[in-house]
Amino acid sequence: MLIGQSxxxxxxxxxxxxxxxxxxxxxxxxxxxxxxxxELVAQEIHRLNPxxxxxxxxxxxxxxxxxxxxxxxxxxxxxxxxxxxxDRRRGAFEEGAGGTVFLDEVSSISLEFQGMFLxxxxxxxxxxxxSVRTIKTNARIIAASNENLWEKVQKGLFRQDLYFxxxxxxxxxxxxxxxxxxxxxxxxxxxxxxxAAVGCPPDLDVEEGVYEExxxxxxxxxxxxxxxxxxxxLASAEAGKKLRVRNLAPEGIESIPSRDGITAxxxxxxxxxxxxxxxxxxxxxxWARKLQQTGGNVSQAARLGGVLPASLHRMIRSSHIQARxxxxx
Ligand SMILES: Nc1ncnc2c1ncn2[C@@H]1O[C@H](COP(=O)(O)OP(=O)(O)OP(=O)(O)O)[C@@H](O)[C@H]1O
Ligand SMILES: [Mg+2]
Numbered sequence: 001m002l003i004g005q006s007x008x009x010x011x012x013x014x015x016x017x018x019x020x021x022x023x024x025x026x027x028x029x030x031x032x033x034x035x036x037x038x039e040l041v042a043q044e045i046h047r048l049n050p051x052x053x054x055x056x057x058x059x060x061x062x063x064x065x066x067x068x069x070x071x072x073x074x075x076x077x078x079x080x081x082x083x084x085x086x087d088r089r090r091g092a093f094e095e096g097a098g099g100t101v102f103l104d105e106v107s108s109i110s111l112e113f114q115g116m117f118l119x120x121x122x123x124x125x126x127x128x129x130x131s132v133r134t135i136k137t138n139a140r141i142i143a144a145s146n147e148n149l150w151e152k153v154q155k156g157l158f159r160q161d162l163y164f165x166x167x168x169x170x171x172x173x174x175x176x177x178x179x180x181x182x183x184x185x186x187x188x189x190x191x192x193x194x195x196a197a198v199g200c201p202p203d204l205d206v207e208e209g210v211y212e213e214x215x216x217x218x219x220x221x222x223x224x225x226x227x228x229x230x231x232x233x234l235a236s237a238e239a240g241k242k243l244r245v246r247n248l249a250p251e252g253i254e255s256i257p258s259r260d261g262i263t264a265x266x267x268x269x270x271x272x273x274x275x276x277x278x279x280x281x282x283x284x285x286x287w288a289r290k291l292q293q294t295g296g297n298v299s300q301a302a303r304l305g306g307v308l309p310a311s312l313h314r315m316i317r318s319s320h321i322q323a324r325x326x327x328x329x
Pocket of ligand 2: 038039104
């Protein structure tokens with residue numbers, strides 16, 4: 001279930017409903033930063049259309065599939081199609097008949113398979129590797145990417161015709177940084193979701209200040225990262241009591257915020273504030289990196305950055321976030 005009440009999540013829900021009403025033969029491209037909920041959005045589109053909801057939802061993560069296997073995973077193969085192909089195997093487009101095939105990180109498909117993929121989108125048919133048979137598919141194809149596909153097209157790594165074919169029906173998933181008001185709802189949801197596994201009550205008390213602290217972080221890894229922080233924090237909360245600020249795992253603090261995340265939220269501020277905020281983000285990113293490189297040693301980090309240790313200590317003191325990080329060290 002897609003949790004959130006922020007304006008951007010409400011708009012996303014509307015968009016999902018509109019898209020889900022289209023015929024399954026219409027391909028959908030979901031764009032959004034990593035961990036923002038792209039697969040969840042795809043599952044909603046699958047669930048809301050009566051022509052796909054009875055079939056399977058087949059996720060294929062193309063970013064981890066070695067190049068040779070990607071073709072087989074998508075199109076299937078005949079026995080002996082390549083070394084190691086001992087048996088015939090059905091691919092995602094066959095398995096997903098009457099359902100949905102979700103292609104995560106579609107930008108990773110090699111040029112070789114992009115042509116075959118285009119054929120599936122255009123003709124709704126394909127041939128398993130090593131076969132001349134033609135198989136029809138009626139699966140809804142939903143592709144996701146967190147990379148700028150157009151840049152890949154310009155570098156010659158992604159076919160332009162495939163790009164235009166994919167982007168007809170596009171959904172953008174906003175970064176968590178643009179919907180921080182959803183953090184309390186998401187945290188409650190994740191507590192309930194993981195309570196049993198970590199052995200805490202599903203309605204665990206949350207100390208005042210926890211949501212504020214989490215909302216002050218950058219979340220380059222978006223909702224997935226928030227979920228991880230909740231799991232880690234639950235594990236360190238005293239059994240059955242309260243989730244306290246001091247239990248919060250320090251993640252999301254020192255990681256580097258995404259450029260898009262920064263610009264999107266900063267561009268709405270008055271210039272002096274935006275400028276100050278940008279400097280603060282940069283200062284924190286910069287020193288978090290240096291401190292990471294030196295294992296938290298302030299003098300060494302200062303030397304690496306070309307300032308006096310006293311100056312870095314001052315910056316750390318004036319920065320809530322770094323100070324907390326140091327306490328944990
Ligand atoms: N709005 C939301 N409500 C509830 N759970 C969410 C929401 N968004 C994301 N999640 C949860 O966060 C985790 C990451 O989401 P998901 O896998 O859909 O992201 P993704 O964009 O596909 O990530 P990646 O780019 O890493 O593939 C999942 O456990 C998912 O259930
Ligand atoms: Mg994903």
